Amino acid sequence: FKPSDFKTCSQSGFCRRGRALAERSQELSSWHSPYSIKPPELSPHQPGFTTNVHSSVYPNVKFVLDVIIHEEGIVRVRMDEENGLRKRYNEATQWALIGEPLLSDDVLWTVDSKKAKAVYGPKKDMELVVDFNPLKITLFRGGVEQVVLNGRGLMHMEHFRTKEDSKLAEHIEGEGQSVLQVNSAAWFEGDTQDAFWDETFSTWTDTKPKGPESLSLDITFPNHAHVYGIPQHATNLSLPSTTGPTARYTDPFRLYNADVFEYLADSPTSLYGSIPLMHAHSATSTVAVFNAIASETWIDIAHVEKGGVETHWISESGILDVFLLPGPTPADVFTQYAHLTGTAPLPAHWSLGYHQCRWNYVSSDDVRGVQDRFDEDDFPVDVFWLDIEYAEDHKYFMWNKKTFPDPVEMTKDVEAVERKMVIIVDPHLKRSNDYPVYKRASELEVLVKPKNGEGEYEGWCWPGSSSWIDFFHPGSWDFWISLFKTDTIDGQWSWTESTNNVGIWNDMNEPSVFNGPEITMPKDNIHYGGWEHRDVHNINGMLFANHTFQAAEARTDPPRRPFVLTRAFYAGSQRFGAMWTGDNLGTWEHMAVGIKMVLANGVGGMPFAGSDIGGFFGNPEPEMLVRWYVVGAFSPFFRAHAHIDTKRREPYLLEEPYKSLVRDILRLRYSMLPVWYTAFRETSESGVPILRPQYVMFPKDDAGFGIDDQFYVGSSGLLVKPVTEKGVKEVSVYIAEDQVYYDYFTNQPHRPKNRQITLPANLDQIPLLIRGGSIIPTRERPRRSSPLMKHDPFTLRVALDTSGNARGEVYLDDGETYGYDKGNVVWRGFGAESTKRKGKGIGAVRISSVDLAVRTQVGAYDPKNEFARSVGDVRVEKLVVLGLGKKPLSVVLEGGSELEWEFASKDGAGVLVIKDPAVRVVDDWAVVVKLE
Amino acid sequence: VPPSLISKYVPSTKGSRQTWTCLDGSKEIAWSAVNDDYCDCQDGSDEPGSSACPNNKFYCRNEGHIGATIQSSHVNDGLCEQECCDGSDELPGMCPNTCQEVGAEHKKKMEAERKLRKTGSKIRSSYIAYAHKEKKRLETLIADLVKEIETREKEVERLRDIAERAESLSAAELEHKKQSPLYQSLLVHNTALKSLQTEHKKHLEREKALGDILTSLRTGYNPNYQDMAVLEAVRGWEALAGLPHINDVRKGDDGEADATTEKQKTEDDVEDEGLWNAAKIEKELDQLIKTDHVTLLLEHDQLVGPASAQSLLLDISAYLPDALLPSYYSFRDSVLSALSVFGIGHGGTSDTSAESNRARVALSDAEHSLKLTQDEQRTANEDLMDLFDPDGFGPEGEWKKLDGTCLSKDTGEYTYEVCLFDEARQIPKSGGSGFSLGKFSSWNKAARPGEPEYYTRQHYTQGAKCWNGPHRSVELVLTCGTENTLLTVAEMEKCEYQITGTTPALCRPLEDEHTKDEL
CATH class of the missing domain: 2.60.40.1760 (glycosyl hydrolase (family 31))
Known part of the structure; x- marks a missing residue:
């Protein structure tokens, strides 16, 4: 700094x-x-x-x-x-x-x-x-x-006033004594004209023509x-x-x-x-x-x-x-x-997977090599990213053919495993007439203008001398959309060396100008409509992401959900994709504050957020990297990124045991994708953030209002407190209620003492709890990428509350189109209800699945919709019931026969595992556990 | 299940139930629970045919081709795995059986590879033959050198004797002449000149180092630091050194750059009258400093002094007591004759002090020759030792032939050159000397000397330091090929290069594998 x-x-x-x-x-x-x-x-x-x-x-x-x-x-x-x-x-x-x-x-x-x-x-x-x-x-x-x-x-x-008028109000110095002209505004406005008409900071002078x-x-x-x-x-x-x-x-x-x-x-x-x-x-x-x-x-x-x-x-x-x-x-x-x-729209499902980024993967063979190493070590990953060095002379869209001779083939090699690529497109355009994007923007006169309102503002950024598209200018909109087309239209240049699946990364859109005041544009630059840059500065970055989002969406007909990551944002930016917390440092402090920043962004209506795993700058030690992967796995946006000067740190490069720890964390994220996607559905409706701090969950609990190092994931009932300090062996989690919470990994039930639950937190342990009363749907089979999980069966963790009840839900759709608008969804509610015998505790628990979509009036919903049919083969393969005091007498599929099950009891904590009830996730079903 | 494990997958009968025990012995399950797409065993051994257990292996038989093992995470994921040409990794009917074609393709590929190795290994055996020849040559050379050293040692002895004796004769007179104020002043001038030269060189080196740092900054600075101070420094250096702006260079806009350099040169050529220019200083200053002042002194004497008929050596008899004269005369004659034999004396007419000096020169020449010969012998010895050292040129000496061979790769912006066992360099195409990317430091550190893997990688380290980064280094990754050539260059991390290439030195003969297979 x-x-x-x-x-x-x-x-x-x-x-x-x-x-x-x-x-x-x-x-x-x-x-x-x-x-x-x-x-x-x-x-x-x-x-x-x-x-x-x-x-x-x-x-x-x-x-x-x-x-x-x-x-x-x-x-x-x-x-x-x-x-x-x-x-x-x-x-x-x-x-x-x-x-x-x-x-x-x-x-x-x-x-x-x-x-x-x-x-x-x-x-x-x-x-x-x-x-x-x-x-x-x-x-x-x-x-x-x-x-x-x-x-x-x-x-x-x-x-607004004229410079002359304002002069009249100033002091007039007399000889030896100052004569004060009556300034009736002085008590309120002060008696000096402080920086009314221009202002100099370092070597830059803001001319403030409007005063x-x-x-x-x-x-x-x-x-x-x-x-x-x-x-x-x-x-x-x-x-x-x-x-x-x-x-x-x-x-x-x-x-x-x-x-x-x-x-x-x-x-x-x-x-x-x-x-x-x-x-x-x-x-x-x-x-x-x-x-x-x-x-x-x-x-x-x-x-x-x-x-x-x-x-x-x-x-x-x-x-x-x-x-x-x-x-x-x-x-x-x-x-x-x-x-x-507006809310954050439901993102493409794959964008909730793990993103592997670095400044830079240096060639198409490098990208292939990284993908191979992920597969050799069986690490799931959905997205490989390319930073600015793919572009010849930092002319975005234009591949450096020496290092990326076969960009489409490379992208298709990544897509062959149902993965995606995200490629950076920044808003500064190299001022070079062999750059079709700049050339056309210049011809269309849609570039930001300097203070005199004539010509093109020129500043310094990655490519050297650059200009910026003025996205406030309606003339830039269709032009921007045309650039992303993967086929040529009307002979205009377009990104034919790309695929329709490619996501876009909009960086530097504050905008960053290396030789500008405060590393950005002069405030007296002129935008469309004659507005000064000072008037629109904080919106500027949002417009860039907005139009990129529209351009990426317009590549296909019918449109598919685009993925755009932005660094700059404003109120409303949530409608145009994800953000990240920018160029953080590889320190424990930055890891910790990254969580708070993502929480604050959720409060600001922008839930699809994350921080760079490992820190952008620096070389994190393995312990820090492992902990940071946990932070990432519990962020809505889950990406590792690193500066060009850092050592490579892809997880396969780690030594054991760190390597296996990161593999487990990645797999944990993938197993929980149903939870994340369901949470995104909810926020896309309600605007309630995905990561929910204590005050959002328990608005009446004073003691939780200042807590910002632990959070709940959507309304799933998962509560996590990532470790963000070195050498930690255990953590204390704050609990606002008298409720049972279960350790996600050991199934151990905990009741808070003095509103705390203390959990072991060695490097191989994640303080992750399930709130009693929740049902968590997961998919436990490791896969290379998330689309390959489409037909995998579900596991349900049924965590009974102190009265023996629980609820949860899972939302599924094709993950990439807007078919959900037409009712192409599967949205199931899960419930567990206990019947109690007087004084004898729980007599039986009925665990059931019901259709939630049918209750909404979204589109022409049909339980046998096209998407539901495409996942008709998907089973629930396992039910894990937590909180049963004793061994059941029987476990029966309602309307069916006795199921296979195992009951293990340790320290008074009973865990019932029901093996393959042979039910389909799209169906209504119920399993009855009889205890008496 | 792979053939090696198939015998473990049989049920045992317990009463009416058929059961099976997980391979780690942790649990007994119903036989029907084996491969039922539900993970029962901790070790995953009950699901060799599904994706139900993580970290498991799945075996495809690939009849018509070669059986393969894949990760269970790839089973039933909707993708037909290349490794399983029989399609057994997915539900029946989903993936076609392509084992016939894949098998044929594989055979073809193996054949092509075999051919390549065959050709390559022929070249390699010529390298080995070369190493053997080299060994013989070195051995002969060393024997010859030993003899030569002996001779030269004797010669040095003899010359030393003469020089010492000649010197002792002339020393006294010389000392006297050296008291001349002119000579003393000359010495002071010489010292001053030497000091100036040393300082000048220091400054030049410093300037070069600064230039290198700035050039490195110019080509290597990281714009992400977004530091306009750095940019200003780069622009300032470019203006001072008459370089084109680095971004323009990349644009290929070199015309202007050349013009600037040209202009710079003309400016440099304008000289103050009579003063030396840089080139002349470079060329002639050394010579001037090395002038033999004693000789000069004597020559000066000859020119301006009253011509003494006899030189010091010949006239010395005047100072000697009579008793010593006979022995002196006999010694003088022997020295003079020796000097004329070497062609440095001019008999009675030449200046004896100069001659003594020349004797000293002859001695040092002889000593120098001796040292060179000794060095040659030492190098030859070392080379001989390296020749079949697994840690050096390989156990069969197959790398010796490539010692110092330079391979290069043009990537457009730069030419990369690796001189094997010596140094790797990056040379900008826009001109300039480029950077050292490192000197050869080791083979593949992840393998042991003697293993084939050991020779597939070479490390070149401690190259020029990067601005705000490490010393440049290269990992050279080689594979068997019929040519010695570089294929790709990539800067995987800042200033750490990975260069790939091929060499016949890695094409081991096919028989090697056969013997292994039989074992």
Whole structure:
């Protein structure tokens, strides 16, 4: 990390101004917001209102406020300057949202001289109160303040002004004594014009032709002690303070997509992606704020003594466009946010397998060789990746024919074992006329422009002198789609040396510009529509992934689910594929913070996430690598990657016992693919993340709110606590409930003592528990790749809870098409129900399988659909029942005969293994275990 | 089940039940549970025909071809395994039986391979013959050298005697002349010149080292460091050294580069009048420093001093007590005659000090020749030792023929050259001397000397250091082939190259295998 490469708040003009504003508010006892509403100007329009906002410091500047209540009680608050000298950027939601949110039809507004009040919600317990003078917006639930906007009077929308006007307001120095011109705004705005018209950082000067236009907003959660979200930062899930006596950092959290070389493992600095969404949580409710802003944003957080959290958001440009998500549970907030920005779609099934990457596999024979070594050692793997060195002179799409003379044959050799390749395509284009992609983009005039708005911006990246496609330009969209076609259309260049199965890796899309300010584009660059780069910076990377996703999807008709990995992201990026935590280091600290970052990304609505196994930089020792594989195997996105300067570290290169340990971990992931895929289905519907931290699982358990080193996998009931320290022999897992948990590997039941379960955690042991009451579907046969498991039988681990019941589910489809939209799915619910005899405990357990898809109205579902028929031969080969106190008398297939079974009891823990009940996974069936 | 295990798969009868015991003895199961697609045994031995047990082996009989063993993870996975040409790894009817064709293909391939080895091994036996010839040659050479050394030793003895005696005669007079201020000043100048040369060389070396570092940085810097300071350094060096920008070189845009270099050269050629240019310094400074000042002193004397009729050696009688004169005369005559025999003396007219000096030169020449001969003998001895050393040129000496043979491979951007048992180099095609990729250091460390595997890999290590990386190294992977040639070059890790190639030295005769098979 080079601190000199990146700004601190004090080096960023508008952040300085924002923090100075907050400081003045502390010093001035009579501080109050200068913004107010005049009730007669308020024009209600169901379910909201529009009105003017007046600023007492700039009475001649007009602002317009719009407040609307949407379905599910989501409140949208918008404010813009009206008829200003220029226009503030107002298109962030156009890219972030999936559509115009629906209006609520159930709101009652009342207006008096001091405030407007809306009452709504099914229980009529929601209240939105807009105080007129000073302007303040408060959301209540059951009379309790949930979120307050401008409660501290820090809201400030700097209006557009001319340089001349602003000069008049400055000091005029007299002879020997300073004569102060009356500056009526000084108490609020300060009396200096700090970095209004240009700003220099290191050798770069930002010309700021539009002058000051920053936006400051205080958001307070008076009754919530924890805040989560605003990825991406290398920090705790429960965000620490950045101001006040409890501050852990001196700078605010920053959202400004940046390519940070060797980033720190504990820091508020900005990283590759930005999602301006913050959850606030307490044992009584969860609420969230989505601040749809695309410019650089700094967020101060203060946990205050009274118990709430005060936050202060300082953005460089853009309109005020804030969504309040009312909750009241974490799951509600996830779903509300998903209804705004969409969910992560169900990914291609193979993309949940193991990804083997390195910068770089150097030739097509190298790729084949790596594949051979995986097969020789019987390690499952689904994807081989190619980094930038495949491309001649880093001209993406163009193969270096000296090292990759036969790219299609190579790809097909990988695909012959039902594996896939993912190939990198970065957004910088080498400025070379022998590069058809650049040439065409230049002809179409869809490249980002320099500050004068003419010609092509030129910066330095991998290929040397480069230019960037402006994906905000509609003219780039069809062009981008045409590039990925594997056949030539209209004589235009397209990627004929590729296959339709190839996944795409979008790196460097912050965008990374080696010779730019803060390793990115100058803020005064010009995008489509005349917007400055500063206005759209944080969205820029999402648009690249968005159009790549569409291009990859458009390769085939009917379309197949594409796989795109992105480094930069924004609110809504979850719709376009997976992300990873960027260029981490091979250290224990980075391994640990990688988990927290993936959890935070889940909170930010982007669940398909992972960190580079082994760390991108450095040569991890074998112990660290083994532990990191566990972290990876329990991440939604499971990829090993390494820098070009590192030693090779493919798992087959490890010595024993490490090699076999990694093989076991890979096989464990593959055996659990049904769990992961089922979890992805759920998140694609609900938006609830795949990795669920303690506060999401147990929102009323205060003691779990700060825990971010263990998590549950979907709603499967699996709880894992990966070891992220050297030399660990045992770990303590936090348990929020009085429930039995079973060791996944030994079947040993545990009951928490003082809310802890202590588990052995030597290098060959993974602290993985099954929550009592869960049924875990797995496929236990090792295969070379996941598509080869299609016909393998299932094993069900039935982990009975303390009352002898359990439930679980499995979702299956073809894994690559959108056939699920037409009902081509198998979605089974598994249940175990105990009948109890009075005082005698469990009499019998009935384990059954029912059709879940039939209850949904998705498509024209038919239990005998095409996909179900294609897996008609798939059996359940084994049932493992945990939590039976004693040996059964009989185990019978309902409507059939006695089954073969074995019962083993050790230390009071009974494990019943039922051998091959000869039932099909697509069928309804029941097995009855009789104990008395 | 492979034929070797088939006898273990029989049921034992217990009452009315047929049972079977897992091969590790851990469990007894019903015979019907064998190969029922459910894993009963810990060791997986009950499922030799399915994929139910992990880490198991599956045997395909491949009738018409050769039986093969595959991993159980490949059984019933929907793919027809190449190894199982009989299709037995998948459900019946799924995979065609291709054993006839595969068998025929295999035979063809084996035949081609046999042919290759046959030709290759012929060449190899010529290498072995060469090694034997070489052995004989070396032995004869060594015998000759031993004799020659004896002769030369005697000669050195004789010359040393003469030189010492001549020197003792001239030393006194010479010492006197050396007191001349001109001579003293000359010495000081000489010392200064020497020091300057040493310093100059140091600077040149330093400059070269810096140039190497910067060139290495230029060609090897890793743009991922995203460090504009590095980029500036590269550009600065390119401007200073008149090199084209590295990215342009890769583009093949060399025209401009040549022009720049040309310009640089012309600038260098402009000289200050009378001053030496670099080439002249390089060529003539050494000579100047090595000037024999004593000879110069004497020559100078001859030219400017009052011509002394007799040289010191001949006139020395004037200083000697009379009693010694007779013996002196006889000695002088013998020395003079010896000097004229060597053609360095000019009888009575030449300067005796110079002559004594020449005697010294003759001695050192003779000593040098002796040393060369001794070195030659030592090398020959070492070569002889290496010749049939399993750790050197192989137990049959089959590698001796290739010692120092240079093979090269043009990859477009670079030419890679490996001089066997010597050094590997990377030479950029755009010009420049390139880098050492390492000197020969060892054979395959994963095998033992004498094993065939041992000779399939050579390691070249401690090459030029990479910028921000290790010393460059090469692993040369060789297989049997009729030619000595390099096939591929790959940089598998930063600055670690893998080069593949073929050589007849690895084509062992076919009979080797046959004998093994019979055993």
